[in-house]
Amino acid sequence: MKPNFLLGLSLSAAMLASSCSAWAQAPQGQPKTAAPPGQAAAAQAHTFTLANGMALWVKPDRRAPTAVHMVWLRVGSMDEVDGTSGVAHVLEHMLFKGTPSLAAGEFSRRVAALGGRDNAFTAKDYTGYFQQIPSDQLEAVMRLEADRFANNQWPDAEFAKELEVVKEERRLRTEDNPRAQLHEMLSATALTASPYRRPIVGWMSDLDAMTAQDARDFYRKWYSPANAVVVVAGDVDPLQVKALADQYYGAIPTRAVPERKPREEPAQQGVRRLEFKAPAEQSYVTLAFKVPRLASLAASPEHDDALALTVLAAVLDGYSGARLERALTQGENRLADSVGAHNGLMGRGPQFFYLDGVPAKGQSPEALEAALRNQVQRVATEGVTEAELRRVKTQWVASEIYKLDSVFNQARELGVAWTLGLPPDYGPQLIARLRQVTPAQVQAVAQKYFGDDSLTVAILRPQALSGQPRARRAVSGARH
Amino acid sequence: MKVSHPMSLIPFLFMNPKAWRRSALVLACCAVASWAQAALPIQHWTQPSGVRVYLVESHAIPMVDVQIDIDAGSRRDPAAQAGLASVMAGQIASGTRAHPKGQGPYAQAMDENQIGEAWADLGASFGVSAGADRMSFALRSLSYPDLLDKAVALAARQMAHPAFPEAIWARDRERLSAAIRESLTKPANVVQQRFASAVYGTHPYGYRSTPETLSRIGVQDLQNLHAQSLQACRASVSVVGALSRAQTDALVTRLLSLWPNTAACKTLPTVPEVASLSSAQDLNVPFDSAQAHVLMGQPGYKRNDPDFFALLVGNHILGGGGFVSRLTEQVREKRGLSYSVYSYFSPGLHAGAFTVGLQTRPDQAAQAVAVAKDVVQAFVREGPTEAELQAAKSNLVGGFALRIDSNRKLLDNVANIAWNRLPLNYLDSWTQQVGRVSVADVRRAMARVLQPERMVTVVVGAPAP
Numbered sequence: 001m002k003p004n005f006l007l008g009l010s011l012s013a014a015m016l017a018s019s020c021s022a023w024a025q026a027p028q029g030q031p032k033t034a035a036p037p038g039q040a041a042a043a044q045a046h047t048f049t050l051a052n053g054m055a056l057w058v059k060p061d062r063r064a065p066t067a068v069h070m071v072w073l074r075v076g077s078m079d080e081v082d083g084t085s086g087v088a089h090v091l092e093h094m095l096f097k098g099t100p101s102l103a104a105g106e107f108s109r110r111v112a113a114l115g116g117r118d119n120a121f122t123a124k125d126y127t128g129y130f131q132q133i134p135s136d137q138l139e140a141v142m143r144l145e146a147d148r149f150a151n152n153q154w155p156d157a158e159f160a161k162e163l164e165v166v167k168e169e170r171r172l173r174t175e176d177n178p179r180a181q182l183h184e185m186l187s188a189t190a191l192t193a194s195p196y197r198r199p200i201v202g203w204m205s206d207l208d209a210m211t212a213q214d215a216r217d218f219y220r221k222w223y224s225p226a227n228a229v230v231v232v233a234g235d236v237d238p239l240q241v242k243a244l245a246d247q248y249y250g251a252i253p254t255r256a257v258p259e260r261k262p263r264e265e266p267a268q269q270g271v272r273r274l275e276f277k278a279p280a281e282q283s284y285v286t287l288a289f290k291v292p293r294l295a296s297l298a299a300s301p302e303h304d305d306a307l308a309l310t311v312l313a314a315v316l317d318g319y320s321g322a323r324l325e326r327a328l329t330q331g332e333n334r335l336a337d338s339v340g341a342h343n344g345l346m347g348r349g350p351q352f353f354y355l356d357g358v359p360a361k362g363q364s365p366e367a368l369e370a371a372l373r374n375q376v377q378r379v380a381t382e383g384v385t386e387a388e389l390r391r392v393k394t395q396w397v398a399s400e401i402y403k404l405d406s407v408f409n410q411a412r413e414l415g416v417a418w419t420l421g422l423p424p425d426y427g428p429q430l431i432a433r434l435r436q437v438t439p440a441q442v443q444a445v446a447q448k449y450f451g452d453d454s455l456t457v458a459i460l461r462p463q464a465l466s467g468q469p470r471a472r473r474a475v476s477g478a479r480h
Numbered sequence: 481m482k483v484s485h486p487m488s489l490i491p492f493l494f495m496n497p498k499a500w501r502r503s504a505l506v507l508a509c510c511a512v513a514s515w516a517q518a519a520l521p522i523q524h525w526t527q528p529s530g531v532r533v534y535l536v537e538s539h540a541i542p543m544v545d546v547q548i549d550i551d552a553g554s555r556r557d558p559a560a561q562a563g564l565a566s567v568m569a570g571q572i573a574s575g576t577r578a579h580p581k582g583q584g585p586y587a588q589a590m591d592e593n594q595i596g597e598a599w600a601d602l603g604a605s606f607g608v609s610a611g612a613d614r615m616s617f618a619l620r621s622l623s624y625p626d627l628l629d630k631a632v633a634l635a636a637r638q639m640a641h642p643a644f645p646e647a648i649w650a651r652d653r654e655r656l657s658a659a660i661r662e663s664l665t666k667p668a669n670v671v672q673q674r675f676a677s678a679v680y681g682t683h684p685y686g687y688r689s690t691p692e693t694l695s696r697i698g699v700q701d702l703q704n705l706h707a708q709s710l711q712a713c714r715a716s717v718s719v720v721g722a723l724s725r726a727q728t729d730a731l732v733t734r735l736l737s738l739w740p741n742t743a744a745c746k747t748l749p750t751v752p753e754v755a756s757l758s759s760a761q762d763l764n765v766p767f768d769s770a771q772a773h774v775l776m777g778q779p780g781y782k783r784n785d786p787d788f789f790a791l792l793v794g795n796h797i798l799g800g801g802g803f804v805s806r807l808t809e810q811v812r813e814k815r816g817l818s819y820s821v822y823s824y825f826s827p828g829l830h831a832g833a834f835t836v837g838l839q840t841r842p843d844q845a846a847q848a849v850a851v852a853k854d855v856v857q858a859f860v861r862e863g864p865t866e867a868e869l870q871a872a873k874s875n876l877v878g879g880f881a882l883r884i885d886s887n888r889k890l891l892d893n894v895a896n897i898a899w900n901r902l903p904l905n906y907l908d909s910w911t912q913q914v915g916r917v918s919v920a921d922v923r924r925a926m927a928r929v930l931q932p933e934r935m936v937t938v939v940v941g942a943p944a945p
Contacts, residue, residue: 063538063885064884065881104813108802108804112802112803112875115876115877115879115881116875116879132879134881161814161816163816167841168771168819168840171771171841175771319600320593321593321596330593330651338655358658360654360655391597391601395603399603401541405887465767466768
């Protein structure tokens with residue numbers, strides 16, 4: 001399985017997706033605490049705003065003498081424009097390539113010497129950098145991270161090499177993975193105006209054409225203190241962290257965050273279908289229905305529907321033996337080897353409710369497509385039981401406690417929250433809201449959002465492998 | 481069993497570096513740092529059944545993790561039935577027969593869906609997996625007594641009284657076989673399969689399930705393996721969570737209360753050792769893919785090797801330390817040839833493989849292999865520099881606390897101590913052991929264990945040489 005760390009959480013693969021809205025940064029001055037209701041064991045997050053507009057969120061967890069330090073930017077692949085897709089991610093790689101006072105690769109060597117581990121990630125909605133360290137090394141990594149946030153600089157030759165690494169990453173994750181490619185095509189088909197239609201890693205021809213200046217321009221445009229949050233969790237004192245943040249981050253000159261064009265997705269007015277041929281043994285089908293997103297925790301009919309859709313996904317596929325698995329992968333004439341349901345819920349861009357599955361031997365993807373929709377139709381007609389709702393809610397409540405075991409995940413949740421404009425305690429608030437969803441609401445969204453007009457269907461058509469090396473197209477950007 | 485979810489294959493975000501680095505089968509683990517001088521208090525005792533219990537109390541969060549390890553890993557699979565242990569582990573969730581004496585909260589027979597619902601209703605989880613050496617049962621529950629008592633009762637029933645329904649295994653065999661065929665359309669899986677059989681030869685560490693080996697596994701085989709596997713005298717139980725010693729003792733007693741009463745501990749057949757390789761072998765497998773996948777290596781060392789720490793430090797410098805390893809420096813940072821490049825040892829009860837891996841555009845495969853071979857040869861010949869050794873020690877010793885800073889990580893470490901019968905102060909002395917390693921130790925140990933002139937190199941998806 002892919003060690004893709006955002007997908008590790010059970011509750012929240014769905015919930016971490018991401019969304020925007022300018023939820024204001026917390027007020028300055030005294031730390032403001034957000035006490036998660038019903039969680040005596042959980043420490044509280046302290047929020048600050050530095051003089052230059054940079055946010056600082058701190059969550060003490062004193063169980064072990066370690067800490068995680070992260071910087072999250074509210075910029076991701078959705079902030080790119082056509083022709084330079086993938087630049088947010090390429091730039092993330094380049095942040096490891098130096099500053100005027102630090103040679104390429106030296107950042108990671110320094111972190112390693114401190115006993116730490118470092119890495120970074122790029123998503124549609126955000127970009128993040130992190131170090132896990134012994135807590136007495138916090139100041140050292142804050143100094144390093146603030147330096148590259150403000151002063152990232154590298155020669156063109158470093159860019160040329162790293163761009164080849166990124167292309168290898170695309171080949172590894174996407175080009176030799178037909179289902180990943182299918183999902184890439186699905187986004188490009190289901191969306192027209194939204195920047196979510198482009199892959200995070202970028203199209204290969206955009207990578208081929210990318211220049212060092214493209215990355216530098218993106219950096220200057222978006223890497224402003226006012227567009228970022230510093231998150232620290234672990235064995236730390238919030239006021240000491242605030243003093244260090246003032247010292248290392250607070251002095252970075254601020255710049256206005258560029259205006260973000262809305263690029264709203266026009267309403268879809270009819271079903272879209274796509275077929276994708278690739279070397280594989282098994283077919284695969286996925287259905288994407290456009291649904292409302294949870295843009296904030298404010299009460300509204302759209303937000304209530306988004307929450308009810310997440311409950312619907314859990315009733316369909318939230319535990320072993322849930323509806324989809326039971327109906328489609330079991331019994332004499334089972335249609336599927338595996339099935340799934342997933343609601344996007346949150347993100348700065350448009351969200352989808354996905355149904356997907358791998359047809360069983362001898363079954364067609366079209367039959368599975370119909371059967372998946374039929375399961376939603378059953379909920380629309382018959383509703384769901386109180387027992388099912390209680391079951392999925394019990395799992396969420398328990399997961400709120402289990403997640404406290406990982407300092408890293410707590411910091412990550414804070415970073416996601418800030419980039420999506422949500423408060424630091426949105427996790428427990430979200431669970432509280434989900435617990436209020438009624439069977440009638442679940443039935444209502446099953447009736448409302450699963451028609452043809454907002455649907456895109458993608459089917460993978462397996463092709464036999466040639467057994468021979470692929471004929472290569474001319475390779476551009478040859479390396480030394 | 482719940483087949484992995486296609487949705488989870490969506491490339492949701494793109495991590496930079498070494499998230500792709502494979503970790504060793506058995507992670508070594510750790511100890512020290514100023515606060516650990518106070519010692520990590522592992523409590524250990526043996527119950528009358530012979531089961532060895534290991535506990536770390538952790539009361540900050542109202543949760544409990546339990547891992548039971550037994551000597552029933554896939555190394556005991558018959559060659560013709562490769563996959564048997566994994567199948568049995570998976571089928572534990574396929575149904576539970578009625579309690580012979582009708583006792584307890586889950587006394588009735590349960591099918592796979594009732595079991596899934598029951599765990600969801602408890603907000604708890606129970607999983608069974610088979611590694612090369614051990615089969616592991618893993619329970620995670622909140623520590624509230626009402627929930628935990630039920631979770632323990634259900635886990636005890638599932639372990640002791642699996643039904644192994646014929647129809648469920650027949651269905652899952654079809655699903656598994658289809659998934660195996662699908663997996664072999666991807667170069668990453670093909671290279672793993674070819675590498676394993678070339679490195680391990682006829683040793684069970686090299687077995688891979690195929691539709692044919694699965695077709696030879698029947699429910700009677702599952703019942704037979706199950707009957708011989710549950711021996712408390714050969715089991716270790718590791719517990720981390722909000723429990724006292726007395727509560728843990730009672731919990732373990734109840735978890736194992738339905739296991740067969742084994743007065744005498746039956747000995748199990750000896751599994752042969754991995755044979756060393758007699759000559760180099762280069763396999764070039766044609767494949768239609770966007771990248772060539774490369775694995776290079778040989779049998780490594782056993783977990784009880786006296787040079788364990790020298791080899792741990794040595795591999796950290798060679799290809800285990802992420803961004804700062806020699807392989808990453810030469811293959812990725814200097815030449816941009818691969819997103820992921822790594823090396824690792826997999827020490828177990830037998831000499832698990834030493835593995836170097838990378839993936840690159842097909843036309844660059846020969847160059848990348850040559851660079852990686854040069855790096856390995858030079859390192860085995862010359863060992864690390866003093867500066868490299870100090871950097872590795874700084875990272876390993878300084879970062880020790882990161883290896884034990886959650887219940888989940890603690891559980892891995894405690895189970896490692898329990899399974900490998902390491903001393904109880906293993907974690908407390910870990911940083912001293914690392915600190916003692918010298919350049920000469922690394923050079924001697926790596927040269928003893930690794931023979932670059934007799935390694936296997938498998939390249940899948942490169943043009944013919």
